[in-house]
Amino acid sequence: MEVGVFAFFAVLAVVSALGVVLQRSPVHSLLALVATLLAISALLIGLGAVAIGFLLAIVYVGAIVVVFLFVIWLLNLQRDPGEPGHLAAKFFGAFAVAALTAELFAFFVRAPVGPPPAPAGYGSVDRLADLIFRDYLVAFEATSLLLLVAVVGAVAVARRWPADQPRRSGAGASAHGELRRAERA
Amino acid sequence: MLTDLLIDAAKAIVAVLLVLNLATVLLWFERKGSALIQDRVGANRAAIFGIGRRLGVPNLGVTNTFVADPLKMFTKEDFVPDQADRFLHTLAPFLSLFPVLVTFAVVPFGDRLIVGSRVIDLQVCQLDVGVLYLLAVLGIGIYGAALGGWASNNRWALLGGVRASAQMISYELAMGLAIIAVVMTFGTLDLQEICRRQGGAWFGWLPKWGIIYQPLAFLLLLTAGIAESKRIPFDMPEGESELIAGYFTEYSGGKQAAFMLTDFAEVVLVSALVATFFFGGWQVPYLYPEGFRLPGIGSVLLPNLVVAVLGVLAFGLKVVFFCWLQILVRWTLPRFRYDQLMYLGWKILLPLGLINLAATAVVIVAVAS
Incomplete structure (x- = not known):
């Protein structure tokens, strides 16, 4: 990946990531998040991890966004x-930011100059498929099962059962319910 | 080096111009075609100094669609509603149009063209992971409609935006499943390679097109594609009788034209994808790189230039055919209800896609072993 292209997407990623936390409007933050993700995926593609990118x-x-x-x-x-936040929150926030920055600097100082040579076929779809469908098949399938359980659990928790809320039955996960809520909003 | 760059630039410009022009032609076809279907006269008012009438040519609405309407669109006031988010309101139409146009970068429109010692691949950008690129870029298109609806500060527009994004997410799944089945069949993510592998014929006469391997995936992709382009019978996001014009209610002038153009560019895109995945792309039946080989008749040798041009023409013909089919569907079916739309997407198309995927996998393993 050429340095200029890398620098462009790296700066774009950092600036738009700052935009996510600094924007006042949630929708603008969300758009900044989209820009961040696209810049990172461009970086991944440029560095050879094409499939993941x-x-x-x-x-x-x-x-997801x-x-x-x-x-x-x-x-x-x-x-x-x-609104200005709590003084304590600001203090601990500043402390955490300083700690993270120091850690990042330490990492950069100790990082080797120049990337190690990537193995053949690195980042290709074939290699990724080998990893998740052969080497780590059980772990991969177990994760998908876990996600399924989480989705079913979330629906079960969020759903208002008719016995509890007799007047608002059926306002669950249906698209109509969402729309009606959006209409009210 | 410079020549390569110029060739790439020329391919990109030609592809974009072809799509934009075809989209405009489709607009005209939709007006006159719908008039024909509904037994009306259709657009016939505008004329330039009545030249056509003096020459005795019937007014086919060409001046209306290609001259008068664009002029009207781009000279209109660019209206931004009070309290609207000015930045997003301006960004949304471009966010909607741009992804559709750049998708054509990986759609191959012809085989190799050999000029001297140079081999030109008739595809704007050869990408090993073309299908992934396609899905990634199409995903960005959702934001155009969604943010356009939100930024207008209008309830109807917001509802249209919510409907559009919900619908596009739902049908993207069915679309993805149909495409994955095709990818499994041909064993590659490169669209040009998918086209190449559809060459040849079984028993000497039946072209090895994707539709023969994957008939169900073809129906899924066509249905999901029409739903993605938000046209009748899937046009709840802009249902006029309920939402005025949905997510682009508060748009006028050039920005509204961009949204309209997106619709037609999506029609072209869906046609191009269906042609590429299921109808051999630029493949002409019985045409091989060295010439025609007709079963039972004999063979005709042809130079590379003729073969390449025939391929491009065949691809264009297939795309125009599926555009015509989509316009026919638009003027044939009434609009779905919203629950019917969600039912169709999640409870019919998605399970069908999964079954198709499983069946494809079983057949591939059975054939391989």
Whole structure:
């Protein structure tokens, strides 16, 4: 990957990541998050991890952040008025930021100059498939089962059962329910 | 080096211009075609100094669609509603149009063209993971409609945006499953390679097109594709009788034209994908790189230039055919109800796609062993 291209996407990723936390409007933060993810996926593709780079864009930009957008709409989040936080929160926040920055610097100082040579076929779809469908098949399938259980559990927890809330039955996970809530919002 | 760059630039410009122009032609076809279907006259008002009438040519609405409408669109006031998010309101139409146009970078529109010692691949960008690129870029398109609806500060627009994003996410799954089945069949993610592997014929006469391997995936991709382009019968996001115009209610002028163009560019994209995955892309039946080889008749040798041009024409013909089919569907079926849309997407297309995927996997393993 050429240094200029790398620098462009690296700066874009950092600036848009700052945008995620500094924007007052949640939708603008979300758009900055999309830009961050796209810049990172461009970096991954440029560094040879082509499959992971595109999958990041497909899964996060194409699906997960859209769900964030739904959450913002359904909760009807408005612009953050920007109230000053607690002094204690600021103090500990500054402390944490300083610690993280120091750690990052230590990492950079000790990191070897120049990347090690990548193994043949690194980052290709074939290699990724070998890893998740042969070498780590059980772990991969167990993870997907865990996610399925989590989804079913989330629906079970979030659902309002008719016995508890007789007047709002059926306002569960249906698309109609979501729409009606969006309409109210 | 410079020549390579110029060739790449030329391919990119030609591809984008072809898509944009075909989209405009489709707009005209939709107007006159719908008039034909509904037994109306259709667009026939605008004319330039009545030249056509003096020459005795019937007014086919060409001036309306290609001259008068674009002029009107781009000279209109660019209206941004009060309290709207000005930045996102401007960004949204481009966020909607751009992904659809760049998707055509990986769609091959012809085989190799040999000029002197140079071999030109008739595809803007050869990418080993073309299918992944396709899905990644299409995913960005959701934000155009969603943010356009949100940034307009209008309830109807917001509802249209919510509907559009929910619908696109739902049908992207069915679309992805159909494409994965095709990828499994041909064993590659490169669209040009998928086209190449559809060459040849069984028993000497049946072209090895994807539709023969994957008929169900073809139906899934076509249905999900029409739903992705948000056109009738899947046009709840802009259902006029309920939401005025949905997510682009508050758009006017050029920005609205961009949204409209996106719709038609998506029609072209769906046609191009269906042609590439299931109808051999640029493959002409019985045409091989060295010439025609007709079963039972004999063979005709042809130079590379003729073969390449025939391939590009065949691809264009297939794309135009599926565009026509989609417009026909648009004027044939009534709009779904929203629950029917979700039912179709999640409870019919998705299980069908999964079954198709499982069956494909079983057949591939059975054939291999």
